[in-house]
Amino acid sequence: MKNPGKMLFEVLNHLFKKPATVNYPFDGSKMPKGFRGKILFHPEKCIGCQLCVRDCPSNAIKIIKIADKQFEAQIDLGKCIYCGQCVDSCLKKAIEITSDFELAQLDPTKLKITVKGEPPTTPPPNQPNNA
Numbered sequence: 001m002k003n004p005g006k007m008l009f010e011v012l013n014h015l016f017k018k019p020a021t022v023n024y025p026f027d028g029s030k031m032p033k034g035f036r037g038k039i040l041f042h043p044e045k046c047i048g049c050q051l052c053v054r055d056c057p058s059n060a061i062k063i064i065k066i067a068d069k070q071f072e073a074q075i076d077l078g079k080c081i082y083c084g085q086c087v088d089s090c091l092k093k094a095i096e097i098t099s100d101f102e103l104a105q106l107d108p109t110k111l112k113i114t115v116k117g118e119p120p121t122t123p124p125p126n127q128p129n130n131a
C-alpha cells in the first residue's frame with residue numbers, strides 16, 4: 001500500500017465494525033430471503049400431473065403413482081440445481097423450497113430421497129376401520 005496513513009485508518013476503522021463473517025457452524029447461518037435450498041415435497045397435495053417432472057431442467061425429480069390418488073416423489077439432490085422451477089410449475093403447491101443448504105454427503109446414495117404419500121387416515125364410507 002502506497003499510503004501507510006490510509007492503511008492505518010482502514011485498520012482502526014475495522015476494529016470497531018461488526019465482523020462481516022459468522023462463526024459457522026457454531027453460530028448457525030441465516031440465509032437471506034429468497035435463498036433456494038433443499039426442496040420439500042408435500043405428497044398430500046400432489047395430484048400427479050407431472051408438470052414438475054416435465055419442467056425440471058436437470059431431470060432431478062420423478063413423481064410415481066403408488067396407489068389411487070397417492071404419489072411419491074423421488075428427488076436426486078445430487079442432480080438438483082436448486083433453480084426452483086418445480087416450485088413455480090406446481091399448481092398445487094406440493095413442492096416448497098427451503099433455506100436448508102447443509103446437504104453435503106460422503107455417500108452420494110444419501111442424496112437420493114424418496115418422499116411417500118401417507119395412506120388416507122379416514123376409512124372410506126361403509127368400510128370398517130381395521131386399525
Ligand code: SF4
Pocket residue numbers: 039055056057058059060061079080081082083084085086087
Ligand atoms: S429445483 Fe430445479 S433442478 Fe431441482 S428438482 Fe426442482 S426444477 Fe429440478
Ligand code: SF4
Pocket residue numbers: 045046047048049050051052053063089090091092093094095
Ligand atoms: S407439479 Fe405438483 S401436483 Fe403435479 S406432479 Fe409435480 S408435485 Fe405433483
